[in-house]
Amino acid sequence: MAPKQQRGAETAGRLLDAALQVYADAGEQGVTVSALTRASGVSLGSLYHHFGSVDGLMNALVVRWLGRLLTDLGAALGRSRTARTGIRALVRTYLAFIQEHPDAARLLHSSYADRLGMEQARQLRDAQEARLSPMAEWLRQYIDSGELAPLPLPLVEGLVMGPVVATARRWLSGVDDVDLDQAARILPDRIWRSLSA
Incomplete structure (x- = not known):
């Protein structure tokens, strides 16, 4: 450079x-x-x-941290050898990211990021395609092999990430009733039950 x-x-x-x-x-x-x-x-x-603009800077900041989160999730999947260990890795990696980077996590789970995601969903997805495609392929291979339930990929993503994101948002809001370590122990098996074939 x-x-x-x-x-x-x-x-x-x-x-x-x-x-x-x-x-x-x-x-x-x-x-x-x-x-x-x-x-x-x-x-x-x-x-x-x-x-x-300031909005341009904030958009770039969201994209930066979203990229880091997706990179961590992709790496965790890359080390997994079964669908079940992959689901566990996704949940635990996501929750660990929240604990390690709470300021960035608050931004990623903010109304600002939600608005950006709604307004620019296609552009954000395109910008992260290199990180998202391998994760989608990973899930698809286990759907095709019969280890995961034969559901449309967006529904599988929702079943995996929905409970994790809801738990993260609650913890990030400062509510005192969420223990992320406990969630990392409990959620993977509960999510797995909803997804296993």
Whole structure:
């Protein structure tokens, strides 16, 4: 990478890191141009040059962390040898990600990310296709082999991720009645029962 490109990448990275910190400290309403430039030490012109707007920066931040989550999930599936161990790996990896990156997880489970997902579902899916396709293929092979119930792939995804996302959202909201370690022990087998052929 040329020095100018490297400086640009470092500037964009500082802005993304600052945006997550500002979001964590002040919520969506606190993510302003002045808060971002103050937290990152980057000029207003650089913010607009790299992201076009505060919304562009926040969209890039969601995509960044969604990519990291999907990479972790894909790696967990890659180490799994059966459908059952794969389901267990998905659940445990997702919940571990939530615990390890709570600020990013709050963003990914926020109304902001929900709106972005509804408005730009096709673009987000296209941007993450390289990470999503192997996971879909992994699930499909076990549906085809008969280890997983013969359901449409979106329904299988919903049965796997629905309980996990609901549990994560509850924990992230600060409700005191969710133990993610307990959820990581209990949910995989319960989800497996709903999916096994």
